[in-house]
Structures are given as structure tokens and as C-alpha cells.
Amino acid sequence: MSCVFCDSDGGTVLWRDASLRVVLADEPGYPGFCRVIWNTHVAEFSDLDAPSRAHLMETVAAVERAVRQVMKPGKVNLASLGNQVPHVHWHVIPRYADDAHFPKPIWAAPERDVAEVRINERAALSAGLHDAVVREMQTLAPTAAGGMQ
Amino acid sequence: MSCVFCDSDGGTVLWRDASLRVVLADEPGYPGFCRVIWNTHVAEFSDLDAPSRAHLMETVAAVERAVRQVMKPGKVNLASLGNQVPHVHWHVIPRYADDAHFPKPIWAAPERDVAEVRINERAALSAGLHDAVVREMQTLAPTAAGGMQ
Numbered sequence: 587m588s589c590v591f592c593d594s595d596g597g598t599v600l601w602r603d604a605s606l607r608v609v610l611a612d613e614p615g616y617p618g619f620c621r622v623i624w625n626t627h628v629a630e631f632s633d634l635d636a637p638s639r640a641h642l643m644e645t646v647a648a649v650e651r652a653v654r655q656v657m658k659p660g661k662v663n664l665a666s667l668g669n670q671v672p673h674v675h676w677h678v679i680p681r682y683a684d685d686a687h688f689p690k691p692i693w694a695a696p697e698r699d700v701a702e703v704r705i706n707e708r709a710a711l712s713a714g715l716h717d718a719v720v721r722e723m724q725t726l727a728p729t730a731a732g733g734m735q
Numbered sequence: 736m737s738c739v740f741c742d743s744d745g746g747t748v749l750w751r752d753a754s755l756r757v758v759l760a761d762e763p764g765y766p767g768f769c770r771v772i773w774n775t776h777v778a779e780f781s782d783l784d785a786p787s788r789a790h791l792m793e794t795v796a797a798v799e800r801a802v803r804q805v806m807k808p809g810k811v812n813l814a815s816l817g818n819q820v821p822h823v824h825w826h827v828i829p830r831y832a833d834d835a836h837f838p839k840p841i842w843a844a845p846e847r848d849v850a851e852v853r854i855n856e857r858a859a860l861s862a863g864l865h866d867a868v869v870r871e872m873q874t875l876a877p878t879a880a881g882g883m884q
Binding site: 617629630631632636639640644646647650651654661662663664665666667668669670672681688689690691693694695718 | 778780781785788789792793795796800801803810811813814815816817818819821830837838840841842843844859862876
């Protein structure tokens with residue numbers, strides 16, 4: 587079975603280690619949308635062992651901190667769905683009161699159009715994510731890495 | 736500011752400790768939909784400290800295991816959104832190839848109608864969740880509890 591997250595990075599890689607990678611996604615209307623993708627093909631969060639989950643979720647939290655610092659969102663949304671790609675990956679999504687779907691999830695019908703200038707402003711901010719993600723990942727305790735650092 | 740997760744349990748409580756509770760939600764068409772709700776009013780996952788996040792996510796994994804055992808879903812969806820209720824809570828959602836929205840997220844437009852008999856079958860299964868959640872929570876290492884057990 588072909589899997590997009592086995593066959594490709596899934597975005598611009600911001601961080602990579604032996605067990606996972608952090609990528610900047612390319613989602614229309616949502617600059618700064620990041621994903622944390624487990625490197626091996628595992629379907630469910632509970633299929634991972636506890637140290638792996640700890641490393642994964644401390645990475646998600648680090649990416650969330652980077653997104654908050656750089657993108658200045660009103661809220662962050664986190665989700666691991668995998669219905670179409672059953673390979674563990676977390677969405678880390680900066681949300682704004684004036685984005686296309688707020689306060690609904692981004693998968694709902696749009697609530698409004700968003701001015702291109704606003705999206706461009708946020709796309710410009712997202713250029714700072716690489717450095718912020720690396721900085722936040724470097725603060726993680728080695729024990730959070732599941733013995734893989 | 737009034738908050739539904741400060742003012743109420745948010746569902747039928749399946750497990751409760753000093754820091755969080757697990758509830759069975761009442762979401763039409765989605766029997767077995769559980770939530771893990773942090774007890775104190777905190778907006779973002781990264782506002783919690785690392786031991787609290789570890790306890791929260793090991794609880795989410797325990798609830799996912801219980802949902803998989805009892806509800807036999809095709810996939811589990813996890814999400815922490817909080818756009819409308821900015822109080823950390825995780826959705827743990829059993830998904831089926833023939834549910835109303837699969838393979839889309841449950842917040843998308845429905846893909847199909849679901850026979851009431853199928854929903855009733857799943858509602859009957861969900862009666863087993865209380866025991867399964869308690870059993871799975873009792874397997875957690877005390878160190879995952881953030882010093883609160």
C-alpha cells in the first residue's frame with residue numbers, strides 16, 4: 587500500500603530526528619500550519635510505546651510553542667486523524683478569529699472569505715518557524731526523546 | 736467568563752482524578768465519543784507543564800485503547816481544538832468506514848446517512864466503556880500521573 591508519509595517528507599522539513607520529523611505544510615489559507623509526522627508507518631497513537639508517545643507529544647508541544655511565538659495565533663488546534671492516511675501525524679494549526687473557518691474546525695464549511703493581504707502577512711511570519719522550531723526542540727529534555735537522542 | 740467545562744462535567748464521567756476527567760460525550764451519530772478534560776481552565780496544551788502533558792496524553796492513549804477494545808472502530812481520531820471552549824479537552828472519536836463523515840473529519844459536511852440500527856448497535860457497545868476505561872487507567876505507571884496519584 588502506498589502511503590504519502592512513507593513516500594515523501596510531507597512538507598518542508600523544519601526538524602528531523604530518528605523517530606519523527608516536523609514539517610511546514612502547504613495548506614491554502616493556513617500559513618504556518620505544521621505537521622509532526624512519525625517516521626515509521628504506525629496507524630494509531632496507542633500503537634506507539636509510552637516513551638515514543640512522550641517524545642512525540644513533547645515535540646507537538648514544542649512546535650505549538652514555536653507557532654505561538656512566530657504566528658501569534660488566537661488559538662492553536664491539534665489533531666491526529668489519519669482516516670485518509672493512517673500513518674501517525676499531528677496537525678498543529680494556528681487559528682485566528684478572522685480565518686476562513688473560525689470558530690469552526692478547518693474541515694467545516696468556510697465561514698468567510700479572507701483577504702489575500704492577511705494571508706500574505708501570515709505567510710511572511712511563517713518564515714520564522716524554522717529557527718523557532720529548532721530552538722524549541724533543543725530545549726527538550728533528552729529523557730523526552732525515548733532514548734533516541 | 737462562563738466555561739462549560741468549568742461549570743459542568745461535560746458528559747457522563749468514566750474516570751476522574753485530581754487533574755482530569757474522562758467523560759462519555761453525547762454526540763448524535765457518534766456513540767462511544769469520549770473526551771478527556773483537564774480540570775483547571777487552561778487554554779493551550781503548551782500552557783501545561785511537561786508532567787501534566789504526560790499524564791494527559793497517557794490518559795488519552797488509555798482511553799483510545801479502551802475505545803478500540805470496546806467500540807471496534809476502523810480508526811480513532813484525536814483532537815484538541817478549543818476554539819469555542821478554550822479549556823484543554825481532547826476528543827477521542829471512534830470512526831467507521833460507514834459513519835456519517837468517513838473518511839472526512841466529523842466536522843465536515845456529512846458523506847451519507849447512517850442507519851439507526853447501526854448507531855443503536857454502537858450505542859449498545861458503548862455501555863462497556865466505563866469498565867474498559869477504568870481498567871486501562873489502572874495500568875498507567877504512577878510516574879505518568881504528574882505526581883498527582
